[in-house]
Amino acid sequence: MTLIDSHCHLDFPDFADDLDAVIARARAAGIERIITIGTEIAKAARVVEIAERYPDIFFTLGTHPHEAAGERAMDFAALRKLAAHPKCVGIGEAGLDYHYAYAPRGIAQEVFRGQIGVARELGLPLVIHARDADEDIAAILVDEMGQGRFSALLHCFTSSRGLAETALDLGLSISFSGVVTFKKSNGLRAIARDVPLDRVLVETDAPYLAPAPHRGRRNEPAFVVDTARVVAEARGISPEALAEATRANTLRVFPKLVAAAGRPH
Numbered sequence: 001m002t003l004i005d006s007h008c009h010l011d012f013p014d015f016a017d018d019l020d021a022v023i024a025r026a027r028a029a030g031i032e033r034i035i036t037i038g039t040e041i042a043k044a045a046r047v048v049e050i051a052e053r054y055p056d057i058f059f060t061l062g063t064h065p066h067e068a069a070g071e072r073a074m075d076f077a078a079l080r081k082l083a084a085h086p087k088c089v090g091i092g093e094a095g096l097d098y099h100y101a102y103a104p105r106g107i108a109q110e111v112f113r114g115q116i117g118v119a120r121e122l123g124l125p126l127v128i129h130a131r132d133a134d135e136d137i138a139a140i141l142v143d144e145m146g147q148g149r150f151s152a153l154l155h156c157f158t159s160s161r162g163l164a165e166t167a168l169d170l171g172l173s174i175s176f177s178g179v180v181t182f183k184k185s186n187g188l189r190a191i192a193r194d195v196p197l198d199r200v201l202v203e204t205d206a207p208y209l210a211p212a213p214h215r216g217r218r219n220e221p222a223f224v225v226d227t228a229r230v231v232a233e234a235r236g237i238s239p240e241a242l243a244e245a246t247r248a249n250t251l252r253v254f255p256k257l258v259a260a261a262g263r264p265h
Helices: 019-028 041-053 076-082 105-122 134-146 163-168 187-195 219-234 239-253 254-259
Strands: 003-008 030-037 057-061 088-097 127-131 153-155 174-175 200-202
Touching: 003 200, 003 219, 003 239, 019 030, 019 219, 030 041, 030 088, 030 219, 041 057, 041 076, 076 105, 088 105, 088 134, 088 254, 105 127, 105 134, 127 134, 134 163, 153 163, 163 174, 163 187, 174 187, 187 219, 200 219, 200 239, 219 239, 239 254
Parallel strands: 003 030, 030 057, 057 088, 088 127, 127 153, 153 174, 174 200
Antiparallel strands: none
């Protein structure tokens, strides 16, 4: 069974001491590619360095909504320049998070729209973080899509069925994390069951949200196998069929991954 971890944060301090071992365990588990996600333009160098060190790791660059009030959050010129790197496969993590509200809503929305513009301009997919902001996320996506189409996915999906339906209507994909394995996530598993199979991705969001049976531990890319197994069970298909579909979907959403398909690990 071959999988792609479509979203994790290998540049975070949690992995500073044993990154080689983490990558080795992922490869042993059948994880053929990993996308490590940028959260701050000012810290892009570390994400780039990791991807350049490992041939099976790629990256995105952007400003997480928690950092939307930061000094370089609207430095879209720098973002465009950095995104020209051959292993930069997307823009983000972008979006809105009203749960913590680290940035004023107006500023967060401006940064989100700015990154949509960069993604549209460069033809790169946008990785969207949505938490307690479903209505505004949906409204912005509908408005921006009306100004010119762009590719995007909702990552670590834990939002409402309504936002899922809006995203699907706009042509977006949806990625599920370890949250879908939690005992109380029956509603989320029902959404994972109903999303069209050609729109489903899986991820870890490591080091956060380790899936069962690893809850309480640091998450890592190898554990995406457990998330995929639960999504497959919810859909009534084999883990192998789910893995094949999500792999194909991830390569379609992130087409720059395909260019490296023949590179040896």
